[in-house]
Amino acid sequence: MRQRTGAHRLCPLISPSQRAPPRLHAPRSRASPMARWAAVCAVAVALALLAASSAAAWLHEEFTTEGNVRAGYDARGQQVASIVLDRQSGGAFRSRRSYLYGQFSVQIKLVPGNSAGTVASFYLSSGDGPGHDEIDMEFMGNSTGQPVALNTNVWANGDGKKEQQFYLWFDPAADYHTYTIIWNDRNIIFKVDDLVLRCFTRHADLPYPGAKPMSVHATLWDGSYWATQRGKVKVDWSAAPFVVSYRGYLADACAPAGAGRPLACPAGTGRWMRRRPSAAERGTVAWAKKNYMRYNYCDDGWRFPKGFPAECSRS
Numbered sequence: 001m002r003q004r005t006g007a008h009r010l011c012p013l014i015s016p017s018q019r020a021p022p023r024l025h026a027p028r029s030r031a032s033p034m035a036r037w038a039a040v041c042a043v044a045v046a047l048a049l050l051a052a053s054s055a056a057a058w059l060h061e062e063f064t065t066e067g068n069v070r071a072g073y074d075a076r077g078q079q080v081a082s083i084v085l086d087r088q089s090g091g092a093f094r095s096r097r098s099y100l101y102g103q104f105s106v107q108i109k110l111v112p113g114n115s116a117g118t119v120a121s122f123y124l125s126s127g128d129g130p131g132h133d134e135i136d137m138e139f140m141g142n143s144t145g146q147p148v149a150l151n152t153n154v155w156a157n158g159d160g161k162k163e164q165q166f167y168l169w170f171d172p173a174a175d176y177h178t179y180t181i182i183w184n185d186r187n188i189i190f191k192v193d194d195l196v197l198r199c200f201t202r203h204a205d206l207p208y209p210g211a212k213p214m215s216v217h218a219t220l221w222d223g224s225y226w227a228t229q230r231g232k233v234k235v236d237w238s239a240a241p242f243v244v245s246y247r248g249y250l251a252d253a254c255a256p257a258g259a260g261r262p263l264a265c266p267a268g269t270g271r272w273m274r275r276r277p278s279a280a281e282r283g284t285v286a287w288a289k290k291n292y293m294r295y296n297y298c299d300d301g302w303r304f305p306k307g308f309p310a311e312c313s314r315s
């Protein structure tokens with residue numbers, strides 16, 4: 001993704017040329033309307049700067065950002081990070097820490113209205129190099145009223161042709177919903193709110209992301225070439241800027257502690273480390289597959305003329 005950071009306009013209300021000259025001895029009550037206005041704006045600027053820096057502090061503690069990312073609070077005072085996509089730039093944030101196994105969740109409110117061509121994401125990645133590992137949740141935008149699709153994928157050692165896509169059974173832009181990735185040494189579980197949507201099982205003889213630490217990423221970008229009806233529908237820039245909001249991020253996860261040392265894990269790791277889908281959760285996987293699946297790599301014979309990947313024929 002190529003990005004350019006836009007200039008920040010901190011106070012559109014005032015520019016240096018508008019500032020009234022200092023009036024050292026003028027009694028307050030006799031200050032000209034212009035001077036009073038300037039003083040009010042200066043205070044407003046100071047407050048805005050203060051708010052901006054403290055509002056952003058929590059975001060920068062946990063993440064590095066690129067492009068258009070805004071930190072703020074919602075009406076209930078909860079921290080919200082928003083990524084903005086316009087013609088010049090998208091945006092991304094990425095955890096400073098890397099993890100090896102964990103449970104990662106975030107609440108996301110997707111781009112409302114015409115989001116065709118846009119792709120918002122929440123994913124884990126070991127980096128860009130060849131042989132990288134990745135676990136993806138990507139939201140493929142659509143025209144107003146048309147269903148958004150959630151693309152899930154797993155990459156192991158640079159091989160990532162394992163997509164399953166699902167339509168969502170609610171409007172993901174109307175409100176926040178919780179998206180969760182549970183990654184342990186036996187399986188990867190994708191959840192939407194309380195429902196397990198997909199489970200990717202480890203097979204001893206097949207590639208599985210289990211050796212490389214990954215960081216957590218969120219992005220919003222122009223995926224026109226791919227996202228909507230196989231690239232037929234492009235981003236409508238007259239509807240820009242597009243905004244996707246994230247809140248309630250949780251990483252309950254182990255971190256590598258250095259070569260030859262055991263992982264550093266939080267207390268109670270078994271919660272997710274021993275997690276396998278229950279019989280009921282296998283039921284929701286089947287339900288989602290039957291009613292909401294849009295694409296399954298294991299059904300795409302055109303793509304795998306020499307035979308499906310081995311895991312397709314195992315349970």
Ligand SMILES: *[C@@H]1O[C@H](CO)[C@@H](O)[C@H](O)[C@H]1NC(C)=O
Pocket residue numbers: 140141142143146147148149227228229230294
């Ligand atoms: C967008 O809507 C069209 C028409 O309903 C549908 O065929 C398509 O699968 C939807 N999703 C994407 C990502 O294109």
